[in-house]
Amino acid sequence: MLVHVSLLVGNGFDIQANLKTKYSDFYKYLRETALHSESLNDNTIYKEINKMHTSDKYYEKWSDFEMGLMSLTQEVNDESGLSDEKLFVDKMEIETHLTEYLKSIEQNINVEKEKDKIIEEFSRSASLLFLSLRDLNRDQIGNVLKLNNDVKTMHMNILDFNFTSLFKDSYELMEDNLASVRGPIGNSKLGIPMKKHEYIKVHGSTSRNMNLGGNDSTQLGVKMRDSRYSFSFIKPELDKAIAEKSYIRGKKALQRSSVFFVLGMSLGESDKNWWGEIANQLLRREKSALVIFSYHPDEIITNNGPYHKLEIDRIIDKFSSYFSDSKRDALEKIQQKVFVVINSRLFNLANMDFDEVNE
Incomplete structure (x- = not known):
């Protein structure tokens, strides 16, 4: 048996x-990168988490960051002026920085x-x-x-x-x-x-x-659920999309x-x-x-x-x-x-x- x-x-x-792989380690890296990155300073996600960290509502864990990202999808609407495409592109930029950061850690491991x-x-x-x-x-x-x-x-x-x-x-x-x-x-x-x-x-x-995001579509904002980019924010859907x-x-x-x-x-x-x-x-x-x-x-x-x-x-x-x-x-x-x-x-x-x- x-x-x-x-x-x-x-x-x-x-x-x-x-290994310095806590969310707080990555946030520190982002802040340093933003000192010489115009696009990052215009990034909706970076601006949001930066605002969070100047208050008492900062994220402690990666799961907190991911749920914060899902909350941000609720801002995709006509009133805010935030488009689904803009949020998608900004998410891709954050993931690029995360990849670079983690690779810098991995390259020292033997x-x-x-x-x-x-x-x-x-x-x-x-x-x-x-x-x-x-x-x-x-x-x-x-x-x-x-x-x-x-x-x-x-x-x-x-x-x-x-x-x-x-x-x-x-x-x-x-x-x-x-x-x-x-x-x-x-x-x-x-x-x-x-x-x-x-x-x-x-x-x-x-x-x-790399697959970063939420658990299911119920965690998305209403407008974002009908977006062509919604799959990229839901981990099971992204996994399915990339086969x-x-x-x-x-x-x-x-x-x-x-x-x-x-x-x-x-x-x-x-x-x-x-x-x-x-x-x-x-x-x-x-x-x-x-x-x-x-x-x-x-x-x-x-x-x-x-x-x-x-x-x-x-x-x-x-x-x-x-x-x-x-x-x-x-x-x-x-x-x-x-x-x-x-x-x-x-x-x-x-x-x-x-x-x-x-x-």
Whole structure:
């Protein structure tokens, strides 16, 4: 018997590796670029986010920026004078700057330089995907999944939401046999071999088809919904338009999986398609579970029991909000299958030296 698992990887992985890929890092780059760019200073999106950052409503995460972009589409109307074409062109300009910025970060990364350390860290992390849970949660997920000696192997599907290539380049250093996933998981104390299965760059990369925007057309302004450019603001529609099939492949990976791990993602509304899909799978599959690896900068959240529980409840409530079924018993069934690990430090490349050696 084999079990499929899916690992969804977000920008938190890059941040943990000390890459300057936060939205705030990019905004700083834009401000510096705007000092000598006439077109950027006339860019509707840049002017809007610059205005936001001079108030107390600045964006903290990429998902905030994406939802801010969707809010800006509501300004496309006759009264404002903002046309759909102007907003489209401005979005393309922002994405060009984002590509240039992220490429400047990537050009200094050489994973081969730290190959042995990366392989060791990725193998360690893959083996601890369940053991990183606290004791009670480990028992609970074991009871949910009921993994036993019949499970001969786990197949790993990666859904990489980053534009950067660090996780993919690091993962490709690994052999097809990733690790022996350690227990105990329920009554099983045996290590279960985990093997590579499929790797999906969900939102493209710095070299190909970067996909930035919202989740669906309901997040667009009314005028923008009928625009010829609307597809470029909706990530599933853009993926379909460029025939990449990343969303199709990603959803198929989730549908064949019974265990889901989320690493370094904020559970934002711009990606709520994915959270709803996982929730549906948790309801559909009797033996299924979700583990969310979350980071919090305040160590009191990790070490203080009441604060720890409140943060876990907040994360589970946020995930549950994307479940469309209004039946209370269905929601409770899903919530019993969601587990949160705070500050696990898995897949941690913080101490690696990636800089290229210039000869």
